[in-house]
Amino acid sequence: xxxxxxxxxxxxxxxxxxxxxxxxxHHEGKHFExxxxxxxxxxxxxxxxxxxxxxxxxxxxxxxxxxxxMTPEELKSSGCQVVLGNTYxxxxxxxxxxxxxxxxxxxxxxxxxxxxxxxxxxQVFSLAALRKMNEEGVEFRxxxxxxxxxxxxxxxxxxxxxxxxxxxxxxxxxxxxPATPEQTVKSMDLTHRWLKRSxxxxxxxxxxxxxxxxxxxxxxxxxxxxxxxxSVDLPGYALGGLxxxxxxxxxxxxxxxxxxxxxxxKPRYLMGVGTPLDLIxxxxxxxxxxxxxxxxxxxxxxxxxxxxxRVSIKRTEYKEDPNPLDPECDCYTCKxxxxxxxxxxxxSGEILSSRLNSIHNLHFYFSLMAKAREAIREGRWAQFRDxxxxxxxxxx
Numbered sequence: 001x002x003x004x005x006x007x008x009x010x011x012x013x014x015x016x017x018x019x020x021x022x023x024x025x026h027h028e029g030k031h032f033e034x035x036x037x038x039x040x041x042x043x044x045x046x047x048x049x050x051x052x053x054x055x056x057x058x059x060x061x062x063x064x065x066x067x068x069x070m071t072p073e074e075l076k077s078s079g080c081q082v083v084l085g086n087t088y089x090x091x092x093x094x095x096x097x098x099x100x101x102x103x104x105x106x107x108x109x110x111x112x113x114x115x116x117x118x119x120x121x122x123q124v125f126s127l128a129a130l131r132k133m134n135e136e137g138v139e140f141r142x143x144x145x146x147x148x149x150x151x152x153x154x155x156x157x158x159x160x161x162x163x164x165x166x167x168x169x170x171x172x173x174x175x176x177x178p179a180t181p182e183q184t185v186k187s188m189d190l191t192h193r194w195l196k197r198s199x200x201x202x203x204x205x206x207x208x209x210x211x212x213x214x215x216x217x218x219x220x221x222x223x224x225x226x227x228x229x230x231s232v233d234l235p236g237y238a239l240g241g242l243x244x245x246x247x248x249x250x251x252x253x254x255x256x257x258x259x260x261x262x263x264x265x266k267p268r269y270l271m272g273v274g275t276p277l278d279l280i281x282x283x284x285x286x287x288x289x290x291x292x293x294x295x296x297x298x299x300x301x302x303x304x305x306x307x308x309x310r311v312s313i314k315r316t317e318y319k320e321d322p323n324p325l326d327p328e329c330d331c332y333t334c335k336x337x338x339x340x341x342x343x344x345x346x347x348s349g350e351i352l353s354s355r356l357n358s359i360h361n362l363h364f365y366f367s368l369m370a371k372a373r374e375a376i377r378e379g380r381w382a383q384f385r386d387x388x389x390x391x392x393x394x395x396x
Contacts, residue, residue, distance in 0.1 A: 031208070031235055032267055038381040040260055040286035043373045046236075046267050048114045048166040049206040050106065053081050055267065055288040056372050058279065058365045059116060061296065064089050065099075065109040068296050069351075069358040072111045078331065078359065079366030082167075083111055084291050087159050088120035088127075091149065092142055096162035104164030116167040116291075119156045119198075121191075121212065122272070125174035125244060133173070135190070153197040161204040169238065170198040172212040177246040184216040192228040199232060208235035210269060213258070216241065217250050222258050230263055237262050238269035243292075252281050259285040276305060276368055277392040283372050284385055295365050299357035302346045305364045307391055311339075313357070318343045331363035332356075 033045045046053040059082040060067045060075060067075060067083060075083065085105055090096060102108045105115055123140065124133060130141045137152030151159075153171040160168040172191040175184060191214045202209050211234050215225035230237060239258060242251050255270060259282070262268045269289035270282050279290055295305065304311040306326035311318075313325075321339040333342070333356045345353035368388075375384035 032265060034265070036377040036379075038376055038379060039284065041284050041372075041376050041381045041385070042286060042288065043376040044267065044288060046288075048208065050112060050114045050166050051081075053114055053289075054373055056279075056283045056369050056376075057081055057289050058369045059084050059289065059291040060362060061291055061293045062109070063293075064093070065105060067358075067362075068300070069354040070296075070362065072109065074332075074359060075111075075362070076113070078363040079370060080113070080362065081366075082114045082116055082289075083109075085109075085115060085117045085163065085165070086120070086123075087117050087156055087163075087169075088123040088140070088151065090117075090163060091120070091151070091159050092144060096159045100162040100164075104162075106164060114166040115164075117160045117163055117165040117169065118271075119160070119169040119171040119212075120151050121156075121169070121172040121240070122174050124172075125176055128176070135193075137171070153194045154201040157198055157201040157209075161202070161207060164204075165207055167236070168202070168207045168209050170195045170209060170211050172214060172240060174241050174244065175214070175216060177217065177244045179216055181216075181218065181221065184214075184218065184221050188214040188216075188221065188225040188228065191225070195229060195232055199234070210234060210236040210238050210267075212238045212240040212271070213262075214241045217246055217254060219254065219257055222254060223261060226258060226261055234266070236267040236269060238271050238289075239287075240271045242270070243272045243274055248278075252278070255282050255287065256285040259287050262286070275392070276365070276388070279365075279368065280372070280385055280388045280392060283376075284381075290369075295361035296358050299361040300354045302353070302357065304357060305361055309391070313339065313343050313346050315343075325360055326364070329360065329364065329367070331360050333360040333363075 031047045035043045035045060044055045060080050062083045063086040065085055099105055099108050106112060124138055130143060132139045137150055139148055139150045141148055156171040171194045173187045175187050195211050199209055211229040211232055213226045213229045215222035259268060267288045270287045272292055273290055274292050302313045304313055304325050307328040311325060318339040323339055324334040326334050375381045
């Protein structure tokens with residue numbers, strides 16, 4: 001990789017009320033503006049009912065109406081633009097009708113920026129032992145108390161519209177890895193039929209419906225699913241069914257092959273991915289939006305992402321280390337606390353450990369995407385990408 005300049009090194013420091021039922025149509029006018037592009041990498045602006053989103057963007061996962069260990073105010077100060085909620089989990093507890101009575105998910109969780117909700121389709125994969133599926137939908141047995149609930153494309157849309165989501169994901173089937181070609185074709189055809197039912201069920205004009213491309217790890221099936229899903233005119237499209245156990249190199253290769261075939265005038269969302277390296281490679285392939293539990297989950301387990309590489313804060317070498325986690329980071333944690341203190345908190349099982357580690361990791365992810373946007377818009381994406389690769393390949 002090319003040696004970076006010192007300037008490039010310096011660059012890396014760092015409630016809507018329920019609407020009257022109307023036939024679903026996405027926002028009139030230009031809801032997606034392409035600002036700049038270099039190669040396949042793009043920076044754009046996506047307009048939603050709760051504000052505009054600058055892309056590429058990493059979205060914080062708030063499965064149960066909370067991003068673990070973080071307050072909404074801390075998320076905003078860290079650079080968060082979008083929070084995710086999960087349809088299945090919020091349906092079980094506290095229930096979408098309760099949230100609707102409280103003024104919708106934005107008001108319920110005190111978040112006035114955009115919210116995206118997953119459809120519950122991922123739970124078709126992750127809760128395989130607790131569900132039964134047919135053409136109509138999926139019967140789940142609650143992981144909380146064993147009670148049964150049924151989610152169809154129509155029910156998923158109803159739940160998400162009750163939540164008041166800005167971006168609603170279509171109900172889909174997410175297959176495990178590996179799957180046979182026959183299983184994959186059957187699944188992606190079902191996902192296509194469920195997408196058409198999802199769109200037909202939409203009545204909330206403030207919400208934007210995104211379709212999800214499936215198709216496993218075979219390029220021909222992925223492209224066939226892409227053709228199916230994009231034949232339904234929608235405000236945006238996602239690549240799903242990745243990061244489900246496949247070798248990471250296969251995922252990187254497939255994203256690079258498939259992403260450029262997605263509509264150029266619509267946002268492109270890679271679901272459930274991933275590491276800083278994953279994000280940089282996917283931005284380079286033309287992806288606009290990402291989400292993953294990794295920054296908060298690894299933070300709670302004592303693993304920190306920095307510009308110098310991953311840090312396992314439990315290591316003995318940090319016992320008397322007075323330095324911050326990352327000298328190139330200006331987050332609250334790095335400005336105020338030493339590695340020695342953070343190691344002490346983690347080994348003592350203190351709640352503050354999860355909070356401070358999460359603040360740093362999320363700030364790092366948001367900052368990475370902010371710098372990616374800046375690099376694309378200033379015509380120096382290739383330089384920034386190569387710099388990141390020299391740093392992040394060591395973190396795999």
